[in-house]
Amino acid sequence: MPPPSAIDVEAATDTQAAVVVERLSINGVHARRSKAPPVSPAVAASGWSDMFKSPGYGKPKAKRWDHRLNEESKSRKPSPLKQAAAMLGTPGLISLGGGLPSSSVFPYEHIELKVPNPPHFSELETKDSGLYVRAGKHDASEGRSLYDIHIAFNYAQGTGSPQLLRFVTEHTEMVHHPPYQDWQCSLSVGSTSALDMAFRMFTDRGDYLMTEEYSFCSALETAHPLGLKPLGIKMDKEGLLPSHMDDVLSNWSDKERGARKPFLLYTVPSGQNPTGATQSTQRRRELYTVAQKHDVYILEDEPYYYLQMQPYTGPDAPDVPPPASHEAFLDALAPSLLSMDTDGRVMRLDSFSKVIAPGTRVGWVTASAQIVERFVRHAEVSIQSPSGVSQLILFKLLDETWGHAGYLDWLIWMRLEYTGRRDNLLYACEKHLPREVVTWDPPMAGMFHWIKVDWRKHPWVNEGKSILEIEDKIWRAGCDKGALTAKGSWSRAEADPGDEMFFRTTFATAGAEDVREAIRRFGEALRAEFGLGE
Secondary structure, three states, rough: OOHHHHHHHOOOOOOOOOEOOOOOOOHHHHHHHHOOOOOOOOOOOOHHHHOOOOOOOOOOOOOOOOOOOHHHHHHOOOHHHHHHHHHHHHOOOOOOOOOEEEEEEEEEOOOEEEEOOEEEEOOOHHHOEEEEEEEEEOOOHHHHHHOOHHHHHOOOOOOOOOOHHHHOOOOHHHHHHOOOOOEEEEEEEHHHHHHHHHHHOOOOOOOEEEEEEEEEHHHHHHHHHHHOOOEOOOOOOEEEHHHHHHHHHHHHOOHHHOOOOOOOOEEEOOOOOOOOOOOOHHHHHHHHHHHOOOOEEEEEEEEOOOEOOOOOOOOOOOOOOOOOHHHHHHHHHHHHHHHHOOOEEEEEEEEEEEEHHHOOOOOEEEEHHHHHHHHHHHHHOOOOOOOHHHHHHHHHHHHHHHHHHHHHHHHHHHHHHHHHHHHHHHHHHHHHHHOOOOOEOOOEEOOOOEEOOOHHHHHHHHHHHHHHHHHHHHHHHHHHHHHOEEEHHEOOOOOOOOOEEEEEEEEOOOOOOHHHHHHHHHHHHHHHHOOOOO
C-alpha cells in the first residue's frame, strides 16, 4: 500500500527506492493534518513524533547506542502511572486509578494574551494592533480549541502535550529533514535541563567530555558535579577544529589520561557561547566525519540557531537584502548537524528561550527513537513534563494564531532585529576600541561579540603579573568606568588559563544608545590600562 500523498513522497514499486522531498512544506503540513487522526483532547494524552511526521520511506534506521548508554539510563523502566494515564482518552472510561485533580478546583477560568499580528512584530506595533488570544478552561470539550486549561494545567506525559509536540515535530521536519527514518522529538524544560539529562544518560564519573576550548559556563557547571572532566578542543573563527579533535582521539592513551577514550561531544555550532563563532557547512561535515571515525555521539546545542544574521558589511556599505521568502530564509541557515546525521548519532537541543522568551522554560530534543525513549523515561521521574502553562501559551501563539508561516515570519524578523543590534555594537567597536591592542571577527549568529586583547602589551607584563591578574585588572577597570563585560577565562573548558585573553560582550539586552556608550567606556578603560592616547 503506497503512503498517503499528504506525506510528500512519491509512490515507489517494491524494487524502487522511495523518493523523499528535500523539505516538508507549509502546504504539506496542512495536507497532512487534514488526513491525520485528530489530536486527543484527553488529559495526559500520550503522543509520539511518529503520529505527526512522515514515515521516512527509503531512509535508513538509526544505529543502536546500547554501548554508549550508561547503566543508570539502561536501568530506567516505564512509569506505570504514565502508562495508566494513556488510557484516559478511552471513550466511556471512568478513572479511579490516577491522582489527577479535577480541573473544577483550578482557580483559573481563562487566560488572555495580546500577541503580535504578523508581520507587525515590533513592541510598538503589538501594543497598537496586536491580537488578543484567549484560552478557556473547557475550550476542547466545547469545540473551540484542541488545548485548554483543563488539559494543560493537569499532569502530562514525559514527551509533553501532543498539541505542542505536533508543532515542534513538523517544524523540525521542515527545517532539518533528518536523513534517517526513526527520529523522534520530546519536549524539555529548556536546554540546560536537557543537557543534564543527556550527561546522565551517556557518561560515568571520571569520563572526559569533549567541548570547545571556550564553552558555555552552565554546561561546564552541569558537568563538574557529575564527575566529568571537560576536554577543550581548539577553535578558530569558525569554532571547533575537527582536525584537533581527530588528533586527540587518534592518539588517546587510557593509561596516560587515566580514563577511557572520550565518546561524547558537546558543541554549540551556531553563535557559540561565548565566542560567537559559527561553524561553516564544510566545518560541520568535517566534524561529523570525525565523529563517525571515532564513534562519537554529539550533543548539538542550538539555542542561537535562528539568530543567524545577515552578512556584516560595515558602517559605510549598504545592507544585504533580507530573505524574500520562507524558502529563502531556510536556505540561508547553516545546515544543522541533525540534517547530516545518517547514523542517528546526534541529539539536537532546541529551545524557545532565545526566540520567544527564556521564562517559558520549554524546548525540545530530537534524536533517534531509542535515545528519545530513554530521555522520556528520565523525564517521567524528574521534570515529569514541561510547564502546562507555558505549553498552553506557546500553543496558542505558535499553532493556533501564527501557524508555521507566521512563526517563520517571526524568525525572519528576529534575524533582522539581531542583525541591527550586532551592527550597532560593531560600529561602536570600530569607533571606540583601540585597534593597537584589540581585534575581533564579526559574529554571524547568536548574541555575543568576542573581543581579543593583546595582553602582552599591558604594563603589568614587565612586573611579572599573570594573564589572569591582568585580565582581572582590565575587567575591573571596565566596571569602574561603568561597562560590565564577561571574562573569557570564566568559559575556559580546562583549568589552565591559556595564553590568549578575551572579553565577551552582548548586543542582546541593552538599547542601542546604551550599547554604544558601554563600548565607549570599555574603550576608555582599555586605553587607560595600556597607556594609549585618545
